[in-house]
Amino acid sequence: MSADHTRDPCPIVVLSDFGGAFAMGVIGGCVWHGIKGFRNSPYGERVTGALSVVKTRAPVVGGNFGVWGGLFSAFDCSVKAVRKREDAWNAVIAGFFTGGALAIRGGWRHTRNSAITCACLLGCFEGVGVLMQKVMAQPQQNIYGDAPMSA
Structure with a gap:
C-alpha cells in the first residue's frame, strides 16, 4: 500500500x-x-x-x-x-505507546496497565470502525421485492 x-x-x-x-x-x-x-x-x-x-x-x-x-x-x-503501512494496527500500537507515556510517572506497573488498557480501548474503536465499514459496504436489499409486471 x-x-x-x-x-x-x-x-x-x-x-x-x-x-x-x-x-x-x-x-x-x-x-x-x-x-x-x-x-x-x-x-x-x-x-x-x-x-x-x-x-x-x-x-x-x-x-x-x-x-x-x-x-x-x-x-x-x-x-x-x-x-x-496504513492499517488499523497503527492506531492500536500508537495507543499502547500513548497510554504508557502518559502514565510513566506512576511507575512501571501503572505504565504497563495504562498502555495495555489504552491499546485495548483503541483496538475496540478500530474494530467497531471496521465493522461499521463492512455493514455500510453491503449492498442494500430491496425490502418489497420486485415490482409485479403488468400485462
Whole structure:
C-alpha cells in the first residue's frame, strides 16, 4: 500500500490533532463542569457558580485532551513511518505507546496497565470502525421485492 500523499505532513497533522483534541476537551469540559457547577452551587448563585467552575476547569480538561491527542498523533505518525503501512494496527500500537507515556510517572506497573488498557480501548474503536465499514459496504436489499409486471 502506498503512502497517502494528499494528506499534510506529520508535524502539521500532530499540531492539527492537538488543536482539535484541545477544542473537544474545552467544549466537553464546559458542558460537564457547567452542569456540575450549576448543580453544586447555592440556589441564588447557580449561574455565577457554573461560570466560575467552567472558567477554572474547562481549560484543564482541554489541555489534558490536547496532550493525549497530540501524543497519539505523534506516535501514530511514528508507527506509520516505521511500519510503512496504513492499517488499523497503527492506531492500536500508537495507543499502547500513548497510554504508557502518559502514565510513566506512576511507575512501571501503572505504565504497563495504562498502555495495555489504552491499546485495548483503541483496538475496540478500530474494530467497531471496521465493522461499521463492512455493514455500510453491503449492498442494500430491496425490502418489497420486485415490482409485479403488468400485462
